[in-house]
Amino acid sequence: MDASRYLRxxxxxKRMENFGLTANDILKNAEKxxxxxxxxxxxxxxxxxxxxxxLEETSRREANFLLQQKSIVxxxxxxxxxxxxxx
Numbered sequence: 001m002d003a004s005r006y007l008r009x010x011x012x013x014k015r016m017e018n019f020g021l022t023a024n025d026i027l028k029n030a031e032k033x034x035x036x037x038x039x040x041x042x043x044x045x046x047x048x049x050x051x052x053x054x055l056e057e058t059s060r061r062e063a064n065f066l067l068q069q070k071s072i073v074x075x076x077x078x079x080x081x082x083x084x085x086x087x
Contacts, residue, residue: 012073019070023063030059 037052 012077016070016073016077019066019073023066023070026059026063026066030056030063033059 033052033056037049037056040046040049040052
């Protein structure tokens, strides 16, 4: 069996896609959290604003982590290391 063909059709591809989709959803939530922080700042609720800002930063870190995982899996799929045959 051709190893590169197997890697292109196995569940790794689905996992890679899920990493990307989840990261996009989390980034959308981070944008909402940033808007909430701004609303709180505009209303003078600085404690609320800092809480929303912390949530936004955490969301962006998590999305970045998922995008890194997606990149790693993509590299594995696109550049498989085929074991060398013994002579």
